[in-house]
Amino acid sequence: MKGTDRFFAYFSRRPGVFAAGVGTLFLSTALFLTIPGLVRRAFEDLERTGVTVDTLFRASGFIVLLAAGDAISFYFTRKILIGASRDIEYEMRQDLFAHLLRLPPPWFRKNRVGDLMSRAVNDLSAVRMMIGPGVMQMANTIVVGTVAIFLMFRVSTPLTLVALSVFPAIALATNVMGQITHKRFTEIQEFFSEISNSAQENFSGVRLVRAFAKEGTEERRFAERNREFLRRNLALARLNSLYFPLLQFFVGAGFALVLYVAGRQILSGKLTIARFVEFNLYMLELIWPAIALGWVVNLWQRGTASWNRMMELWDVPPLPEEKDAPISLSPSLEVRGLSFGYVPERQILSGATFRVAPGEVVALVGKTGSGKSTILSLILRLDDPPPGAIQLGGIDVLDIPLPTLRRLVSVVPQETFLFSETLAGNIAFGRPDASAGEIEAAALAAGLGPDLERFPDGLATRVGERGITLSGGQKQRTALARALISDAPVLLLDDSFASVDTETEARILSGLREAAFGKTVLLVSHRMSTLRNADRIVVLDGGRIAESGTHEELLARGGVYSELAERQRIEEEVEAA
Amino acid sequence: MAVNETPAHEDDALGKAFEPRLVRRLFSLVLPHKWYGIGALCLLLLESFTQLAGPLLTAATIDLILSPRSGEKNRASELTRRALEAMGAPVTGLQGLAAMTSLFLVSVAATFLLTMLMVSWTSRMGQGVMYDLRTRIFGHLQRADISLFDKTPVGRLMTRLTTDVDALNELFTSGFVALTGDVVILAGIVAMLFYINPLLATVTFGILIPMFFVTNWFRKGARDTYRDVRTKIARVNSFLQEHLSGISVVQLFRRQERALSQFARVNDEHRIANIKSIHYYAVFYPALDLLSSVGLGAIVLLGGYQVLTGSMTIGAVVAFVQYSKRFYRPLMDLSEKYNILQAAMASSERIFKLLDTEPRIVAPKDPVPVPDPFRGEVALTGVHFGYKEGEDVLKGVTFTARPGQTIALVGATGSGKTTILNLLLRFYETGSGEVRVDGIDVTRFDPVAYRKHFGIVLQDTFLFTGTIAENVSFFDASIPREKIEAACREVGLGPLLARLKEGLDYKLTERGGGLSVGEKQLVSFARALVHDPRILILDEATSSVDPETEDQIEAAIGRLLSGRTSIVVAHRLSTIVRADQILVLAHGEIRERGTHQELLERDGLYARLYALQLKDQEAAAERSRAAG
Incomplete structure (x- = not known):
């Protein structure tokens, strides 16, 4: 299957979910973008001084109601879209594992488990970011951006053109900075593995270092690396110190420009203060979608790269699917x-x-x-x-x-390879249907009897990380029992x-x-x-x-x-x- | 004090977020970089002024220029007007508008510069502290006792040097200064709102109470679900890791289907944990939005009423709206800080614990200068030693190596041969008995100065990532290249260097990858040779190599041993035969001693070991000679 086909199959399996997510997103956008209009009307009333306490109450009541509606529908947007991404992540991980289980043993000899894990963990996580927050924020940017810009044009065309000049800068800055950050971060990671490898070598080779009395040289060598590590970290820190202030600057400059242009229009009577306030509120709502746009583009770039790496695994041909056949033969x-x-x-x-x-x-x-x-x-x-x-x-x-x-x-x-399960679970590994009696008989035949008496939970004792660490002999005997229980x-x-x-x-x-x-x-x-x-x-x-x-x-x-x-x-x- | 008292869960423990004792020590780490910190704090104060200026200028623009009404005055706009007039700037009409917006732009630009500089200085401070800490930890480990390395897995030492130090970075960069920043900004907004209109401010701040509760609810919930997600993903990963490592067992026992369904369970638990955590985020952000809208509603209601009654201006209402929008960020940041503090405290506790472990094998108060020239006479008298209390590995070992002699240690695995080498190098203190070199008790020397006279070749050849030259010189730039080259030639690395395009600068990957077993051994011989030690410690490798390499290694060992006192754990017949004295060890005691011939004639343990270990080598040598 082609990479894109395999990818979109996960989406086409649940068309309703994505429709619902985008639907609630539309609803919440429609609700909260109504608020600036209400605020404007309240201000208009104020200016005309034809306002009563009653209309004020109505206006603020409406604002709260709309905000509540917005909050509730966005709750569902997040639940639905991010939830779907977790479901897809689950399916992808499950499918990947099923595929790996069917790959031939020689392939596993050529590929290190560490690399496979990095595909199944890091790459999958990057793909998940792309289809979860990536899709949600993208949809949000498109919906909010379109509606808000449309409403802004209704207020004032020149004002909108002025305002829109800063938003591409925000998106671009986020995107470019995101890329550079990613690059510098990778550089730090690479160097991090170098500095930790060299420290690890020093610790593992501690006897050699001491015997040759090279503590001083080693410290100097480490200091050199440490300085380079510091340098790279500061390079990233400098970038980070630029990013948020720069965003703030663009936003602030945008507001200042709008204030000036709007001020001129108001003085010449082409714009009311109420409309200016309304316009300002739309602008505030656009800041996040602009940032998100830059961010999402990076998520997609990283996500597709990761998906391509995962496809390298999918492309390995698995062993043919075969069914157990009832053959009777003499066991020679x-x-x-x-x-x-x-x-x-x-x-x-x-x-x-x-x-x-x-x-x-x-x-x-x-x-x-x-x-x-x-x-x-x-x-x-x-x-x-x-x-x-x-x-x-x-x-x-x-x-x-x-x-x-x-x-x-x-x-x-x-x-001997045992799994971190109970002893009984390990013995019945090849025959999950084995009865407790059969398991015990196999354990005894393998000479595990005396050991079982010493284990606190007998056959229910957990092996490995959180259980008892078995001696080499105990492990081998467990493996023997595992083989004996099969017929x-x-x-x-x-x-x-x-x-x-x-x-x-x-x-x-x-x-x-x-x-x-x-x-x-x-x-x-x-x-x-x-x-x-x-x-x-x-x-x-x-x-x-x-x-x-x-x-x-x-x-x-x-x-x-x-x-x-x-x-x-x-x-x-x-x-x- | 042992570093690993609670080995299993030590690294996961999270305790208090604030521990005065630790904070004092952490503070002492900041002192060398204090100017960055103080500078950043000063910038922060300036920055909070410029940050607050924006809404104020907007309000003034509306009140003074766009919608000037007689009789309506607002304290904030009045303040701005007086300030502008004092500067001689126009405050009405188009000129006023231009002045106002320019001022606005100036404040925006100033905020940009100040924030950038502040963030940059705080990260300089944080990175500086981390740099110092890494240097200190590494340096400390260069002096720590070898027994610390026996007790502590390398992985845990690495965690101290990397993860734990990183946890402190958060504390210094986004913790302490940002924390102050959040508090200052919040205080500034509060002050400003109260200055403009105390009544409206009080009502607006009423919103802070539910916001606080929502944030707190989120912080706790998100933290718990985050932990849950972490545990679950760890389970997914260890299941995967385990089944991929044991894939052949899975396939041989036809366990694929069941493994898949087991995985589905683990995988699903992770999915559910994540979906639970979505709930907190899905509620939190909209709830904050909602609360701020409620605040907006309240401002419109009350502000509108006050505008009606003439006690407030439209500009002031606009300023209020803008300020109220700025609540969130500092507030949400504050809630993050708690977790950062907690993690930093736990990490610093672990780091300090390691730094507090004092080495026991150190130079005595008035060390005896190591004799120069060093003759290289080694004598052990009645040495007892055990790695663990009550389990003696050596039980009264006595022998003397005269300057220039080769002593071969022979015996079964676990008989104590390597332990003798360890004691000679003073990696451990003897239990009882004495080790003397040139007639002086070795505990009276500075261990580092003392070891300078030693050279060692380990049983498992240990090479570092680096070039061949670097491995031979052990990264010591003071060793001239000619000496390195000569040493390489002397051990027979000449042909290899000639074959490699980069020669001595050939880069070895981890653990000497890229060279054959035999070549790696030769490199480690060259390393010992170039340092020209008075006493050579050689733990012969047992791995078998092809006959040609074997000849090279034998020749190299011959060169290595000549002219210096050598203590050798020997497996090679050629090494043993040429030794001046063979010591046969069994269960920590010297059972037999003498030359090869003497011991063979005794027909004791040595004769049997010889039959077992060495007959093969002899036969192989015969065969290759016959074939060659």
Whole structure:
């Protein structure tokens, strides 16, 4: 969809709302612009001295009534128009999130979360300003401006021409000053990030600074930056010190000019004082719309720039929408001649081949960077493997709809990511319909039992920021429970016990044998204690399979695996020392 | 005093808007810039006169020139007339009109100049105070104990230096002077209205009472809803942040739909909070307009009546109308000020608390001058130390490094190697036992003068944003460029510099981005070398590099260690083998000491560590030699 189409779709969805907002705006304008006329009539009566206390009461009563009507209808204008902008903001944010949820994982590796957040927060906010206050003030300026100028012409054409000479200056000044302000402000922001980065570097590198006794140099360096920061801030302050006084000046000069021209007309009898007072009141009502005009133009410029940046996100093609298909297959995994690299010049896997039979527990072992995790992510299609290289139950994973694949294959990722929810909420993450009993069973199978007893609220304990900070091992076990609760026939464990001590691990593994009974398990691990439990071990080296067999077989072979086992034995000895 | 006593919510707390103790200290910050402040206040007084002149001149123009009636006199216009006559200006007819409007223009121009200058001076004052504060905070942190940095996250220190200082800006620029300005202008209007017509003034000011209540209602409501909106948007953002960071988990567990509906709830709460806040704005502005119109109605009614009875002129009524229109702004400004004051008090409290934290590791009263030339003999005797009370990391460490010797510290993670380096640099005070350099207890030196003789290479190479030359010289302009270049060549950076177009002036991005791991290490070696320290502290990096770089690093380390006392946390076989003494640490104690050969023959802990950590390196070296 084109940027403008997507943008205006939010408006065309609610035509009535905008009509109502502009309608009440018209009403309030009509009401308050009647007041100057009333004031004029009161003055006329005064001049003719044909006025009675009665007519005075009527005039002031009318003024108050009209003002009340104006206040009430403008209340609705603001409520309706700004409220609509909040509704649209809500929809845009919701749509954006829905879109992001459907973007492929490789795209997220290339884009930092910070940048995405800035689009979703800062840019969206700029767009909201454009459609909320932007639209409201624009409409206000147009309506009030047109009506007031029309009424001013009715009073006196030359006077109106004189008065109108200052309002474009006000609008222009606001617009130009707004742009310069924005530029200087951005310059300050840029420098702010420089000064705070350098301070942050100093604080983080405090040991280095102290060891080299460079406190003095660092202070001088900071002083330099601080001075530049001061300079830029003063540049903005100078501009700010000019802006409001300048507006006041234009308004004041306008009134002085009008006073002079009107004075001449009154002296020559072409204008009455009453009409002059009326004219003055119209002029007062025009000041804000003129300022708003300059301001709104800036809002629109920034808003459209932000919308274009947001469109860059919309333009990223999402994953195709797929439905979960009821496929029945035997849970075997077959990796056949799998070659893969994230960048073409660096192949991580070159022709890896192995098979996991239904119900078998196979362990993948190998050095860092040997491609173990890559195999798991290819099975899950976090990246797409080459056609035919990975098959689940004899079907190419590329031919299985994503929702189905991920229903059939469950995973405990290497880096545990939990959400700031309750423990139960995290465990049932993939199965929101799970019963309390199921959640508890999964937690116990993952070895969380003793921890739960220590938590004040058990499974209802909140994880993360406002709750309890879990230890690395507790996090991993929660992630394990999250995977176990799904009824997926295939389970992938990516180095899932690295932060769990050996004793706990043994306890989990014995539980796991029951909980994962009958499941096909492919696990990545370095630990002998884990590996020993696998039915078969596949050793990866240099992107291919170096050896495979049971723990005992591989030890006997004296290859890569037995070297690994030897290292771990010594490591344990050193740690015990 | 610890800075982070209440870590979680310290930064959110809002307290009183006025705290005499803090205000006194804040006032002392203003003193160096007092002339700007005093000047601005003087301008403010002048400005409020010119501001008030406009309506007065309009009234006089109407009463004296446009609609002169005998018998009707207005005090304000009379005042203006007398003033004009004293100046010799005409007060009737076309000439009078021209004089009056010129005067009007002059007052407008004067207001412009005065306001501009006043705002500019107040911001100079505010910015000056902020500049001073930033300098002071930064300087303070250059002397604060290292333990402060252990206890305080860098983010919080940054908040003190940035956000908290900014909160004070509001206080100085739009707070104190503008506050006075609002009060003066309001007082001026009040005085003027009472001078023109006390009865009408009283009635007009009756409007101030409901205005005050409406403003107060708005201030409280808007503040509460604003807080609510802030909490809700924070929730929206953290939900987004969390789900975008964990997007793969969301997708793997087919959680998209549910995440979307959860997000809808959070998103909607934010929407509702905003719509609630619209209510306050939607009521407030029209209500103020309405009240001022009521005031206008009252002026028309009463003023008209008085004009009828001849006790007031039309010009005076017009002046009244214009003055009453000027109520709002100062009044609304006043209500904003409360929140600014409150935030400023909270921020200044936090800043002062940091500035009040006195460092414990400082120069003694009469520091022993650091020996020059410095021989570089290091001796630890029975050193105990723990970062936390009751948890000793070092349990009686004793060793001596004679001038020029290389000592290799070896042991498992957490055995206390890095702690020894920290104590040598006097980052912390020893619990018990002594650290002596050249036979003198290090606590008797000025720590900064003492550290000048040290050079350090950290385990995690830390480079600053800046050029290679700046990183090597550590931004010290007194180090000549030839020395920098020589040091770079000596550690083997020559080929890199030749390859880079900018050479030494190649700009590194954050944390040395743009260079490989090995190159970054070499830069940090050059940094230590160019400072030519008597004692070198080297914490070897564990990250593996390709064999070629490894050779370069080994050669560079060789050059770095020669001719100076070196204490090395060693991982490299080559470094360990060439050490004069190897100390094997386990759980804060020295278990074994001797040369490589001696320790291998002992077949103890070292022999096992060697087998574990170093066999791989040896094998890799063999392989690369065979391949090369």
